[in-house]
Amino acid sequence: AKVPVFPAVDTMVKDGGVATLSVNQFNLGKTSGVIAGKVLKGKKTSTYPLTFITKGEMTVNTTEAKLLGIKLPASVLHEAKTKGKIFK
Structure with missing residues (x-):
């Protein structure tokens, strides 16, 4: 449908998405696993502070952007290359 x-x-x-600025799902799962391990060893969940993830990673799909005629800004590509992911 373009x-x-x-x-x-x-x-x-x-x-097939074009881009996102989001939480790294692998790192989120890894962190969750560490907490789950502590809970399984007896740590009470009520002792954990509420936390928020405040930084995301830029991820872009250059092939999809090209197919749709979208020119991604150089700053977005740079951020994805240095701190995130680029799918081609």
Whole structure:
């Protein structure tokens, strides 16, 4: 349909989205696993502070952008290359 999609997570960009600024799903799972391990060893969940992820990673799919005629800004490509992911 030639409709650009800007999904909520990086893995969906790999599957055909154009770009996202989102939480790295692998790192989120790893952090969650560490907390789950501590809980399984007896740590009470009530002792964990509420936390928020405040920084995301830029992920772009240059092939999809090109197919849709979208020129991604150089700053977006640079951020994805240095701090995130580029799918080609």
